[in-house]
Amino acid sequence: MIGWLVRIVVSLLGHTLRWRVEDPSGLIHHPPERTVIFAFWHNRIFLLPFLFKKHWSRRRDRVAVLVSASKDGEKLARVLERFDLICVRGSSSRHGQKALREMTHLMDEGFDAGITPDGPRGPKYRVAPGVVSLAQLSGAPIVPVSYDLAWKITLKSWDAFTIPLPFSRVTLRVAAPITVPSDAGDRQREDKRLELENILKSLSES
Numbered sequence: 001m002i003g004w005l006v007r008i009v010v011s012l013l014g015h016t017l018r019w020r021v022e023d024p025s026g027l028i029h030h031p032p033e034r035t036v037i038f039a040f041w042h043n044r045i046f047l048l049p050f051l052f053k054k055h056w057s058r059r060r061d062r063v064a065v066l067v068s069a070s071k072d073g074e075k076l077a078r079v080l081e082r083f084d085l086i087c088v089r090g091s092s093s094r095h096g097q098k099a100l101r102e103m104t105h106l107m108d109e110g111f112d113a114g115i116t117p118d119g120p121r122g123p124k125y126r127v128a129p130g131v132v133s134l135a136q137l138s139g140a141p142i143v144p145v146s147y148d149l150a151w152k153i154t155l156k157s158w159d160a161f162t163i164p165l166p167f168s169r170v171t172l173r174v175a176a177p178i179t180v181p182s183d184a185g186d187r188q189r190e191d192k193r194l195e196l197e198n199i200l201k202s203l204s205e206s
Contacts, residue, residue, distance in 0.1 A: 003078035007049075010079075014050035016166045021055070023174040027143060028055050035107045035138070036177065038063075039131050039196060040145045041204060042119035043159040045076070047147065049083035051172065052114075064088055064111040066099060066130075068120035086111065100134060107138045117196065122158045125204075127197040132180055132189050141177030142196055146203035148173070173203040 021028065027036075040048060052063055064086040067073045077087040086106065090099020103113055113134065117127040135142050151168035155161040164170065178199070180192050 002075075003082045006079045007082040010046065010050050011053075013164060013166060014047060014054065017164060018167065018169045020169065020171045021174070022171060025174070025176045027174055027177070031056075032141070032177075035110060035112050035140045037107075037113040037115060037131060037135055037138070037140050037142045038145050039115055039117050039127075039142050039200065041125060041159070041200060042116040042122070043124070043157075043161045044146060044204075045116065046161070046163055047170070048114065048145075049080055049085060051145075051147075052085065053083060055172075056112075062086070062111045063114055064103060064106040065114040066090065066103060066116075069099075070120060073120060085114070096130065100130065100137070103134055104137050107134075107140055113138075113140070117200075118159070124159050125197070125201055127193050127200070129189065129193055131196065132193050135178070135180040135192075136182060136184055136189065139182060141179045142192075143177050144175040144196060144199045144203060146173050146200055147171060148205045175199050175203060 065080055067077045067080065067087045067089055069089045073089060077089065080087050088099050088102045090096055107113055115131045117131045118125055131142060148171045149162060149164050149168050151165040153163040153165065178192060178196055
């Protein structure tokens with residue numbers, strides 16, 4: 001019941017927002033044939049299910065999202081599943097390797113992936129290496145995604161979680177894909193991690 005209620009609230013709120021899309025590479029309207037990995041900050045989770053439905057599911061309707069194995073992650077998974085997203089439970093601290101293998105398997109079957117690289121516990125705006133490992137194993141490019149809200153509520157949580165106010169202006173930003181070579185070593189993986197971190201910061205004005 002709570003999952004369905006949250007979906008209704010998010011969807012109704014999302015339809016009141018005034019959207020502007022910045023997508024220089026044209027990925028949203030012309031997605032690549034291969035699967036991709038969407039990377040977005042933990043404090044932007046609120047609108048992401050709605051965004052997938054609004055901008056992506058018309059072209060590709062299979063998305064798997066990595067969700068923490070914690071109790072809070074269980075609540076989030078119940079909501080995401082109401083948006084027809086597949087939830088894989090795991091994080092860097094719990095069931096990380098198992099979740100990585102499961103995500104890779106789903107991507108081999110044609111699912112796109114969604115990951116919050118600074119979740120579930122932070123530090124805020126610091127990319128953990130898991131998303132780079134997934135890109136290397138799967139061969140899929142990482143697509144940095146973020147949005148900025150003109151009117152919002154910011155919670156006093158570790159990630160400063162944001163909730164849009166009705167009729168707010170939203171700027172959705174999608175950067176060019178980042179690829180990780182299959183033979184990348186430690187130094188190159190770290191370079192890619194920093195590249196993703198810096199791009200996500202640049203896409204997020206707050």
